[in-house]
Amino acid sequence: MQTEMASxxxxxxxxxxxxxxxxxxxxxxxxxxxxxxxxxxxxxxxAPGQVRAGVELYVEGEPLSKPGALLAGWxxxxxxLSDGRRQIFDFLLPGDLFGHPARAEPLAAASAATLTAVSIxxxxxxxxxxxxxxxxxxxCRAWAAAQARQxxxxxxxxxxxxxxxxxxxxxxxLVELGHRLDEIGFPLGSFVPMPLTQEVVGDALGLSVVHVxxxxxxxxxxRLIETKAASVRLIEPDxxxxxxxxxxxxxxxxxx
Amino acid sequence: MQTEMASxxxxxxxxxxxxxxxxxxxxxxxxxxxxxxxxxxxxxxxAPGQVRAGVELYVEGEPLSKPGALLAGWxxxxxxLSDGRRQIFDFLLPGDLFGHPARAEPLAAASAATLTAVSIxxxxxxxxxxxxxxxxxxxCRAWAAAQARQxxxxxxxxxxxxxxxxxxxxxxxLVELGHRLDEIGFPLGSFVPMPLTQEVVGDALGLSVVHVxxxxxxxxxxRLIETKAASVRLIEPDxxxxxxxxxxxxxxxxxx
DNA sequence: CGATAGGTTGAAGAGGCTCAATTCCGGTGG
DNA sequence: CCACCGGAATTGAGCCTCTTCAACCTATCG
Numbered sequence: 001m002q003t004e005m006a007s008x009x010x011x012x013x014x015x016x017x018x019x020x021x022x023x024x025x026x027x028x029x030x031x032x033x034x035x036x037x038x039x040x041x042x043x044x045x046x047a048p049g050q051v052r053a054g055v056e057l058y059v060e061g062e063p064l065s066k067p068g069a070l071l072a073g074w075x076x077x078x079x080x081l082s083d084g085r086r087q088i089f090d091f092l093l094p095g096d097l098f099g100h101p102a103r104a105e106p107l108a109a110a111s112a113a114t115l116t117a118v119s120i121x122x123x124x125x126x127x128x129x130x131x132x133x134x135x136x137x138x139x140c141r142a143w144a145a146a147q148a149r150q151x152x153x154x155x156x157x158x159x160x161x162x163x164x165x166x167x168x169x170x171x172x173x174l175v176e177l178g179h180r181l182d183e184i185g186f187p188l189g190s191f192v193p194m195p196l197t198q199e200v201v202g203d204a205l206g207l208s209v210v211h212v213x214x215x216x217x218x219x220x221x222x223r224l225i226e227t228k229a230a231s232v233r234l235i236e237p238d239x240x241x242x243x244x245x246x247x248x249x250x251x252x253x254x255x256x
Numbered sequence: 257m258q259t260e261m262a263s264x265x266x267x268x269x270x271x272x273x274x275x276x277x278x279x280x281x282x283x284x285x286x287x288x289x290x291x292x293x294x295x296x297x298x299x300x301x302x303a304p305g306q307v308r309a310g311v312e313l314y315v316e317g318e319p320l321s322k323p324g325a326l327l328a329g330w331x332x333x334x335x336x337l338s339d340g341r342r343q344i345f346d347f348l349l350p351g352d353l354f355g356h357p358a359r360a361e362p363l364a365a366a367s368a369a370t371l372t373a374v375s376i377x378x379x380x381x382x383x384x385x386x387x388x389x390x391x392x393x394x395x396c397r398a399w400a401a402a403q404a405r406q407x408x409x410x411x412x413x414x415x416x417x418x419x420x421x422x423x424x425x426x427x428x429x430l431v432e433l434g435h436r437l438d439e440i441g442f443p444l445g446s447f448v449p450m451p452l453t454q455e456v457v458g459d460a461l462g463l464s465v466v467h468v469x470x471x472x473x474x475x476x477x478x479r480l481i482e483t484k485a486a487s488v489r490l491i492e493p494d495x496x497x498x499x500x501x502x503x504x505x506x507x508x509x510x511x512x
Numbered sequence: 513c514g515a516t517a518g519g520t521t522g523a524a525g526a527g528g529c530t531c532a533a534t535t536c537c538g539g540t541g542g
Numbered sequence: 543c544c545a546c547c548g549g550a551a552t553t554g555a556g557c558c559t560c561t562t563c564a565a566c567c568t569a570t571c572g
Contacts, residue, residue: 079411079415081415081419081501082501083501085419086419087414087415087418087419089411089414109404109407109408109411110411148365151365151407152365154410154411154414155335155345155365155366155410157414158343158345158410158413158414158417159335159337159343161414161417161418161462162343162417162460162461162462163337163341163342163343163462165527165528166527166528197549197550197551198550198551199550204418205418206417206418206419207528207529208528208529208530209550209551210528210529210530210531210552210553211527211528211529213551213552213553214528214552214553217552245337245338245339421559421560422559422560453517453518453519454518454519455518463560464560464561465518465519466520466521466560466561466562466563467559467560467561469519469520469521470520470521470560473520
């Protein structure tokens with residue numbers, strides 16, 4: 001029941017639209033935007049950059065000079081330990097922002113890399129926005145809210161890693177990604193894109209590939225999920241949320 | 257060698273000083289502060305609140321209305337799962353800030369609770385600061401930088417939980433806390449306060465109390481650390497940092 | 513002096529890892 | 543259209559880290 005209420009049936013399939021519409025709709029879901037702001041977003045999306053899979057968008061420790069927005073494809077933030085072990089911190093989905101240099105954090109605390117081929121809204125206008133916050137108050141608020149959301153996901157991630165079993169971790173991640181995809185128009189409960197290899201899932205959840213594989217099989221056997229190509233269907237989102245002790249991020253009343 | 261360079265020998269024992277001096281020195285290590293800002297800090301610290309151990313400072317989901325600064329004692333941010341399992345996200349040490357409602361994140365994403373009796377700089381003037389950012393640009397920058405730092409610690413925490421063994425996790429946490437204490441005047445390599453029960457360490461690092469205990473014993477047996485009352489001495493900070501693959505947070509060139 | 517929180521110890525078992533081999537699948541070249 | 547290739551997924555077996563349970567010890571405090 002919660003499933004149907006939360007379902008993205010009402011969310012237009014943003015991906016199918018023009019990129020700037022995806023970004024505008026998504027940002028204005030965080031804070032109201034002016035017409036001027038809408039137009040700067042349109043400009044920013046005019047000539048998106050194309051980047052292949054497996055490319056680093058920026059590197060840990062490097063100055064963050066180029067804010068960007070993901071228009072299509074998936075990426076992640078990660079760190080590589082000195083012995084080669086990798087830890088993925090979070091995922092970037094279409095409509096997500098990255099590399100904001102403001103807030104007195106000029107250096108990247110983690111690297112970011114593409115997981116698929118991606119399309120990225122250029123840096124030009126976004127830099128402008130960051131430089132002159134007073135001209136784009138709505139954009140700034142939206143960006144801040146998006147960042148706060150991203151941080152809430154990071155806390156979820158800590159809980160997964162610290163206190164949940166492999167089974168719960170995977171269920172939790174799937175539900176979280178399911179809800180995020182729902183927000184950009186892929187209804188919860190239907191087949192949705194999930195271009196993650198089992199190794200990537202393992203690097204995110206602190207598990208070995210082998211164990212990710214076995215746990216996914218269990219979830220399939222129990223008919224909680226099914227997979228096809230690079231996509232997943234959460235057959236029983238509520239049951240998964242129950243298993244994972246998943247809580248929807250409280251929607252912030254957008255009172256400005 | 258790195259140890260000696262990073263040692264807090266140069267840092268005055270801030271704890272021993274007047275509370276407002278601790279806070280001022282700490283904040284101005286993040287961004288230059290004006291005299292006016294110094295005086296508002298002094299006011300804020302004039303009548304610190306006293307809170308006992310084990311008290312919640314704020315609760316997850318509650319509106320964040322009361323920014324504060326910890327002047328003495330330890331606290332942590334945490335979340336309690338529905339089945340009672342706890343996960344600690346990070347620790348608050350003297351000089352640390354919490355509960356900043358700005359940045360469009362009006363609701364707390366986690367609870368915060370005291371681990372010891374603490375002394376807290378009141379909300380009055382800090383609220384003022386948040387309301388009128390233009391009057392206190394330095395303070396705002398400092399606060400943002402402090403928050404960025406806190407976030408870097410959170411990423412460290414994810415790496416610990418996701419990719420390190422119990423032995424590495426504990427070494428890593430100890431070194432990180434050692435460096436943070438060094439910054440407020442407790443030299444790395446000497447006995448420093450560490451008022452954490454083994455249960456708290458377990459809740460932070462995703463380990464059982466029993467295993468924390470055994471791992472600590474191993475570290476003591478190997479003469480890497482020694483403990484006394486609620487304090488610890490990192491006998492071999494470099495060796496510990498090596499074990500933990502610990503990296504010092506890059507100091508931000510304070511050009512801004 | 514009893515109460516209570518925190519620390520210590522032992523034993524057994526589970527969850528997850530490693531190693532190693534095999535299969536599957538989407539693409540590529542012939 | 544087929545053979546082949548490489549990355550990803552799958553499977554089996556053994557082992558090890560860490561957990562759980564349960565008991566016991568130790569300090570501190572009213």
